[in-house]
Amino acid sequence: MKRCLQVMLGLALWLGLVGTGTARAAEKLIIEAALDRQIVDPVLDAFAAENPQIDLDYRDRSTLEVDRRARDRESPPDVVISSAMPWQLALSNEGMAQPLDAPEVDQWPAWAKWRNEVFGFTFEPVVMAYRLELASHMPPPETHRDLLDLLTHYRHWLDGRVVSYSPRESGVGYTLFQQDARYTPRAWDLIAAMGAANINLETTTQRMLAGLSEGRYWLGYNLLGSYAMLWAQTHPDIIVQVPNDYSLVLMRMAFVHRDAPHPAAARRFVRFLLSRRGQHILAGQTPLFSVRDDVIGPYTAQRLRDQVGDHLYPIPINATLLAFVDPLRRDAFLRRWDREIQILSE
Amino acid sequence: MIPPQTSLKRRLALWLIAIVAGLGTLLLIEAYTSARKAADRAMDGQLEAASLTIAESLQWPEGKPTLEMPASALQILATRWQERVFYWLQADNGLSITQNADLPITASMQVEARRQPVYLDAVYDGQPIRLSGREVDSAGWDTQEPVQLWVGHTRHGRDLLAQELFRKSATRFAAMVLITAALVAIAMHTMLAPLRRLRQALRDRRADDISPLRLGVPKEMHELVETLNRLFADQRHHRDALLRFIADASHQLKTPLAGLQSTSELALSSREPAIWHQALEAVHDSAERTSRLAGQMLSLTRLQHLGPGHERQPLALDRLMREVATDWADRQDSRDHDLGLVIDMPTPVWVEGESWALHELLNNLIDNACRYTPPGSEITLGLAHDDGDDEQVTLTLEDNGPGVDAESLGRLTQPFERGRRQDTCGSGLGLAIAESIAVRHAGQLAVSNRQPRGFRVTLTLARCRPPEESRT
Known part of the structure; x- marks a missing residue:
């Protein structure tokens, strides 16, 4: 219901923007994004205010849909934003992105960009979230090991x-589980334990959060911290826990499409995302966390590091991600997932 | 003043530039290709590592190849230059196992990769890429299909590496050129120093200084200095000869003038008309001789100061000789001698010459012969083929007089040389004049004694073609 409301709100905003935009705008800008409009709105508004001549067409979709649209040769978008990092990197590797030459790009940290084409412009920790009432039945989980223990000892409660995310239907979910399994093989024990607890699989963090608030779920694993933290501000019954052993960090990746119909506006937008001003808005008015060191606000990578310590592990932006989208590897992973999820159920 | 044709420095600089440009082009091409090769060698190692890592991950469950793509292999393939990476795996039956790009791999490339791992350049998606292919085979419980494994990446890093290597080579080469140029400039300056010293030495000389140059010069320039010194020596000889000639001429003129003075003084102190008459005759004879001497001297100086004979034209030598002989036969001076003419070859004999000069030459020779031989001697003017050479003709004048003593023979053609004979009233200039004329005609004048007695003058002249009008 809430989701529906958001979509409608987003649509209304979008229509409003288009409506007012067409009157004066000369240039269009099509953004295909797997990033909630509602969350990123302050950035878009600031950009629109700075560039009134640009008619912003922001399309919020799922990660896999964004990937499909980016490959559409007939009507390519200008800017592609997605949290499905392997898919974004694959698009760059296939030559779908165009390199950006700008001072913002030169200043951008090397670990958060690839080929000067794709830029990770947010710093979103991956978190666990649980209902407050869970704490009255069991010790709340702080680490992955805690979670495995809870799933083992309190299975009847849970x-x-x-x-959690569906690895099959969500690019983000697949990436997160792949990365978990890459760091430690014990991730498979966790997956098996979750399977034994009859885990529910969702495609978005929002749906997981909604389920938690409604009481359908007690415990969520691998949620996007950005959404969860925003949610928790208005839902005090939801506790967000950044894992204490290690926490993956996801980065939204943006690039200018090679065949962008409005390349100038597209470059301007990506430069704005990377600029000090854009990042400042990101840090102050969205929960997306700024990557830049020189930006100060409640949501910055630096501040997050200070708060949770040095066990943040950003998913590396490099060619290793390409292996995740290899169809054979994906199939093998999903086959093993299916096997492990049932292994304790018999 | 002849303007300088080229500057040695400029010429050397041009040569240097030409060599550097030619050699430089070759060297730079070589440097470029070897830089590319070196970059390829270095980066092909990455391709190999990635290829081996992928090969290691290949599995054949139930005999069918499958692969869990190792993430590290792709990172190795991407290198630190963040290349676009490509892989392409195909089973032996032609079915694709997995790939992330539709690489342009041909059947022949596959055949080659079957033998050994290959590395080659290709173009994909409009970009030059580098590919490496190998065939992977493994033992197993079931029969296993071999797998064609190809990996590739874009050339960005290779280009950068090659550029860096090439830039280093080019810098080294440029430095070498600059050093060479500096060294050549220094060497030029040093090498040209002796030339400058020579110039300075020549410039500092007084105009009349013809002493030899005393200057330390390198071996190569020694010849130049020697030539200059020879030139100075020639000048010195000329001047000496001139001074001697003037001294001799003064001396020759002084003697008859002194005679005239004493004769006239003697006559003036006498009252006898007979003595006056006798003195007047002596004065007349002496004046005649002196006048002739002066004429001869004039003739010699004129010959020596005339330029090369430009007015030479074909003339019949035999006819000229006959004229001279006939002329002399009628003269008083030869009445006591037996003058003969022997022409021992077909006539006419054509030579190129100046008629007046050859007349003068013959006159002098015959006059000499008459003067230095006793009365009754035979004087024979002869013309014959040169023994060795058809193109030359030999004119001889022979007498059967006393000859000349051997020591004097060599000096006979010098002015005022009379072969130690003081008993005649000859001027001593006849042979000198003859020699000058011979030289004007590019001929050779030689003197020798005859056996058993007598003297011979030989003049060798070049024959020429008869003139057009006389040929018919």
């Missing part, structure tokens, strides 16, 4: 009440 049965059917655990939720």
Whole structure:
């Protein structure tokens, strides 16, 4: 219901922007994004205010849909934004992105860009979230090991009440589980334990959060911290926990499409995302966390590091991500997922 | 003043530039290709590492190849230059196992990769890329299909590496050129120093200084200095000869003038008309001789100061000789001698010459012969083929007089040389004049004694073609 409302709100905003935009705008800008409009709105508004001549067409979609649209040779978008990092990197590797030459690009940290084409412009920790009432039945989880222990010892409490991303239907979910499994093989024990607890699989963090608030779920694993933290501000019954052993960090990646129909506006937008001003808005008015060191605000990578310590592990932006989108590897991973998720159920 | 044709420095600089440009082009091409090769060698190692890592991950469950793409292999393939990476795996039956790009791999490339791992350049998606292919085979419980494994990446890093290597080579080469140029400039300056010293030495000389140059010069310039010194020596000889001639001429003129003075003084102190008459005759004879001497001297100086004979034209030598002989036969001076003419070859004999000069030459020779031989001697003017050479003709004048003593023979053609004979009233200039004329005609004048007695003058002249009008 809430989701529906958001979509409608987004649509209304979008229509409003288009409506007012067409009157004076000369240049269009099509953005295909897997990033909630509602969250990124302050950035878009600031950009629109700075560039009134640009008619912003922001299309919020799922990660896999964004990837499909980016490959559409008939009507390519100008800017592609997605949190499905392997897919974004694959698009760059296939030559779908154009390199950007700008001072913002030169200043951008090397670990957050690839080929000067794709830029990770947010710094979003991956978190666990649980209902407050969970703490009255069991010690709340702080690490991955805690989570495995809870799933083992309190399975009857948690049965059917655990939720996570679907690795099959969500690019983000697939990436996160792949990365988990890459760091430690014990991730498979966790997956098996979650399978034994009849885990629910969702496609977006928002749906997981909604389920938690409604009481359908008690415990969520691998949620996007940005969404969860925003949610928790208005839902005090939801506790967000950044894992204490290690926390993956996801970065939204943006690039200018090679065949962008409005390349000048597209470059301007990506430069704005990377600029001090853009990042400042990101740090102050969105929960997306700024990457830049020289930006100060409640949501910066630096501040997050100060708060949770040095166990933040950003998913590296390099060619290793390409292996995740290899169809054979994906199939093998999903096959093993299916095997492990049932292994304790018999 | 002849304007300088080229500057040695400029010429050397041009040569240097030409060599540097030619050699430089070759060297730079070589440097470019070897830089590319070196970059390829270095980066092909990455391709190999990635290829081996992928090969290691290949599995054949139930005999069918499958692969869990190792992430590190792709990172190795991407290198630190963040290349676009490509892989392409195909089973032996032609079915694709997995790939992330539709690489342009041909059947022949696959055949080659079957033998050994290959590395080659290709173009994909409009970009030059580098590919490496190998065939992977493994033992197993079931029969296993071999797998064609190709990996590739874009050339960005290779280009950068090659550029860096090439820039280093080019810098080294440029430095070498600059050093060479500096060294050549220094060497030029040093090498040209002796020339400058020579110039300075020549410039500092007084105009009449013809002493030899005393200057330390390198071996190569020694010849130049020697030539200059020879030139100075020639000048010195000329001047000496001139001074001697003037001294001799003064001396020759002084003697008859002194005679005239004493004769006239003697006559003036006498009252006898007979003595006056006798003195007047002596004065007349002496004046005649002196006048002739002066004429001869004039003739010699004129010959020596005339330029090369430009007015030479074909003339019949035999006819000229006959004229001279006939002329002399009628003269008083030869009445006591037996003058003969022997022409021992077909006539006419054509030579190129100046008629007046050859007349003068013959006159002098015959006059000499008459003067230095006793009365009754035979004087024979002869013309014959040169023994060795058809193109030359030999004119001889022979007498059967006393000859000349051997020591004097060599000096006979010098002015005022009379072969130690003081008993005649000859001027001593006849042979000198003859020699000058011979030289004007590019001929050779030689003197020798005859056996058993007598004297011979030989003049060798070049024959020429008869003139057009006389040929018919």
